[in-house]
Amino acid sequence: MDNSDPLLSELCSICHVNPPKYRCPRCATRTCSLPCSRRHKLWSQCSGVRDPAAYLKRSELATEVAFDRDFNFITGIERTLERAERDAENRGIDLNRGQVVDGEDSLDGGVGAASAGASAGQKRKRPAQGLVKGEAGFLRGAEAGAVKVLRAPRGMSRNTQNTSRWHPKHKCLSWTVEWISATGEKTIRNALETYQISDAYDRAFPVPKDERPNADVKKDNEASGTESLAGQTSPEAKTPAEMSAQEPDEAESVEGKEPDGSTETAQKSNSIPPIPPHRNLYFYLHRPRTSTKRPVIVPLSPSDTLNTILRDRTVLEFPTVYALPECAQSMLESKETCPFILEEEYLRTAPPEETKGEASESDEDTPEVSAGSNGDASGVNIENVDEKTVMEVLKQDLFEPVS
Numbered sequence: 138m139d140n141s142d143p144l145l146s147e148l149c150s151i152c153h154v155n156p157p158k159y160r161c162p163r164c165a166t167r168t169c170s171l172p173c174s175r176r177h178k179l180w181s182q183c184s185g186v187r188d189p190a191a192y193l194k195r196s197e198l199a200t201e202v203a204f205d206r207d208f209n210f211i212t213g214i215e216r217t218l219e220r221a222e223r224d225a226e227n228r229g230i231d232l233n234r235g236q237v238v239d240g241e242d243s244l245d246g247g248v249g250a251a252s253a254g255a256s257a258g259q260k261r262k263r264p265a266q267g268l269v270k271g272e273a274g275f276l277r278g279a280e281a282g283a284v285k286v287l288r289a290p291r292g293m294s295r296n297t298q299n300t301s302r303w304h305p306k307h308k309c310l311s312w313t314v315e316w317i318s319a320t321g322e323k324t325i326r327n328a329l330e331t332y333q334i335s336d337a338y339d340r341a342f343p344v345p346k347d348e349r350p351n352a353d354v355k356k357d358n359e360a361s362g363t364e365s366l367a368g369q370t371s372p373e374a375k376t377p378a379e380m381s382a383q384e385p386d387e388a389e390s391v392e393g394k395e396p397d398g399s400t401e402t403a404q405k406s407n408s409i410p411p412i413p414p415h416r417n418l419y420f421y422l423h424r425p426r427t428s429t430k431r432p433v434i435v436p437l438s439p440s441d442t443l444n445t446i447l448r449d450r451t452v453l454e455f456p457t458v459y460a461l462p463e464c465a466q467s468m469l470e471s472k473e474t475c476p477f478i479l480e481e482e483y484l485r486t487a488p489p490e491e492t493k494g495e496a497s498e499s500d501e502d503t504p505e506v507s508a509g510s511n512g513d514a515s516g517v518n519i520e521n522v523d524e525k526t527v528m529e530v531l532k533q534d535l536f537e538p539v540s
Contacts, residue, residue: 151176162187226270229292274303278310282330282444285451287425298325299454307331312443313455316341317423319462328443335415335439338460344416412465415439419464422446423457424480428488435480436465 149157149169157167159174163183168174178185189210197203279286279301289295304311310330314337317323328337412419421434437446437458447456459477468475472482 149173151180161185227297229297271302275301275310278303282310282447283449284447287451287453289454295454300327301455304329310444312447314341314443315455315457317457317459319460330444330447331442333440333442334420334437334446334458337443338415338418338420338439338458412436412438414464418460418462421459421461421477422450423459424483425451425453425457427483429478429483431476431478432459433480433483434459434477 143156145153147156149155150166151168151173155169157169159168159170160166161168161174161177161183163185164181166177166181166183168177174185177183187206189206193203276286289299298315299313301313302311303309307329311327312330313325314328315323315325316338324341326337326341328340332340420437420439422437424433424435427433435446443456450456461477463475465479468477468479469482472478
């Protein structure tokens with residue numbers, strides 16, 4: 138036997154041809170290649186995963202290999218827990234049900250304060266009430282901004298799409314905003330509540346590079362269009378003498394004419410101030426939970442911020458903003474064929490339940506009509522009125538003889 142030939146123990150334990158390069162973490166079997174390693178796992182039914190509970194001698198514990206092995210085992214456990222928690226949060230599974238709520242994390246304050254003393258020496262736990270991580274801070278910020286958030290059922294698409302949260306760095310809310318175009322395409326992006334509507338739209342839909350050099354020209358065109366629109370709506374300047382001379386003629390012409398539908402439509406369109414477009418688009422906030430089949434929208438100014446337009450408003454999980462090429466005036470003029478309805482027009486025909494909040498102040502100032510007063514007939518009690526007497530009075534009014 139030639140002395141240059143290696144021993145079998147020095148070769149790969151699978152193929153016995155090449156010297157080994159790798160060692161199995163599970164059973165320390167030495168192999169020379171990936172096919173040999175796979176063949177070893179198949180033959181020996183070995184998983185190839187290091188056993189963290191394997192016995193080690195005292196001398197083997199004080200080594201860098203043993204230290205790395207323990208460190209990797211601990212970090213692997215933490216990584217698995219974080220991945221499971223993230224997966225449960227994405228699927229809408231409540232992991233905090235039945236836990237004790239700390240005083241700072243609870244929204245109500247009463248239950249948390251009572252349990253704060255009992256859990257003074259324990260680890261701080263997350264709030265119950267089905268809230269996921271960061272949801273309590275978001276609800277507190279929305280309440281401070283006077284925004285009513287309607288919650289969708291846990292696990293529904295609207296609920297899972299809501300990633301609104303309190304931004305600790307900017308000290309404000311980061312809202313999830315749903316943008317809907319004229320074609321019905323929906324895009325969901327996050328925006329800080331201090332952003333203007335135009336800035337939030339530009340961040341969600343950046344201007345193409347080939348259009349960026351013409352941005353100044355577009356701004357000038359928008360400004361000129363706003364000035365021309367203001368010039369059309371504003372009356373021409375007149376001297377006091379001309380106004381006094383024309384007032385009697387105009388009064389006589391108004392008295393001789395009956396108001397028609399076109400005049401009322403023009404008055405309604407003039408009641409809405411003109412809003413300049415942004416990138417040839419007009420923005421509208423969607424009003425949820427209405428009794429009409431058409432979406433009810435509220436005109437927005439591109440310079441308004443999110444916290445301004447959402448104050449005293451109701452949103453379903455997060456706000457929805459329409460970006461449409463039609464202005465509010467054109468929607469009022471073509472309200473019969475328009476797929477949307479403005480909030481001002483909707484509140485005129487809405488049921489009393491939906492307009493109760495807006496009309497509560499005016500109802501308090503209106504005096505009630507008692508049964509014995511001479512006010513409106515709606516306040517008179519007609520239960521004790523004789524029907525025969527009423528018929529006789531009606532016949533006398535119609536010049537018919539009374540039998």
